[in-house]
Amino acid sequence: MVTIGVLGLQGAVREHVRSVEASGASAVVVKKAGQLKDIDGLIIPGGESTTMRRLIDKYGFMEPLRDFASQGKPMFGTCAGLILLAKRIEGYEQAHLGVLDVLVERNSFGRQVDSFEADLTVKGLADPFTAVFIRAPHIMEAGENVEVLAEYNGRIVAAREGQFLGCSFHPELTDDHRLTKYFIEMVEQSIQAKTA
Numbered sequence: 001m002v003t004i005g006v007l008g009l010q011g012a013v014r015e016h017v018r019s020v021e022a023s024g025a026s027a028v029v030v031k032k033a034g035q036l037k038d039i040d041g042l043i044i045p046g047g048e049s050t051t052m053r054r055l056i057d058k059y060g061f062m063e064p065l066r067d068f069a070s071q072g073k074p075m076f077g078t079c080a081g082l083i084l085l086a087k088r089i090e091g092y093e094q095a096h097l098g099v100l101d102v103l104v105e106r107n108s109f110g111r112q113v114d115s116f117e118a119d120l121t122v123k124g125l126a127d128p129f130t131a132v133f134i135r136a137p138h139i140m141e142a143g144e145n146v147e148v149l150a151e152y153n154g155r156i157v158a159a160r161e162g163q164f165l166g167c168s169f170h171p172e173l174t175d176d177h178r179l180t181k182y183f184i185e186m187v188e189q190s191i192q193a194k195t196a
Contacts, residue, residue: 046079
């Protein structure tokens with residue numbers, strides 16, 4: 001059984017744990033950088049990206065997270081997690097982890113009161129996925145090796161590049177675990193590729 005870590009600094013941590021366990025994998029809340037060596041893949045949940053960055057710096061996570069990425073281990077960023085993975089952020093000089101080749105715009109769907117749900121066609125999923133958008137970012141530009149998985153009103157809201165998966169919305173806030181399962185399959189494939 002693969003072990004999926006959920007970065008436990010802020011955001012919908014419990015909901016991600018529930019989704020991972022419902023998808024048949026083992027879930028661990030990661031609160032210390034040393035735990036990263038014991039997991040096969042990592043989910044970076046939604047929350048507030050500036051606050052999360054402050055906590056990442058405060059608890060010494062930045063270099064260990066970059067090491068985790070450089071080992072080829074899969075990472076899945078939802079909402080603020082997508083912003084943390086992105087190589088470029090509109091209006092900001094500096095990226096956070098800078099591993100997913102996209103340009104993102106923060107809060108591009110408005111404020112908390114503008115939260116909404118929408119049925120999306122997601123590449124790799126047979127039926128529409130009901131996505132929950134809360135102060136969501138969107139992907140303005142995707143690099144040439146980035147596969148666009150979903151769009152909403154012409155805006156890219158889910159994408160994958162190799163071991164990195166990112167989406168603008170909160171899949172963990174629904175009872176539809178297909179995106180979590182998609183990520184777990186990415187993790188399983190990455191383990192098989194290493195042992196092959």
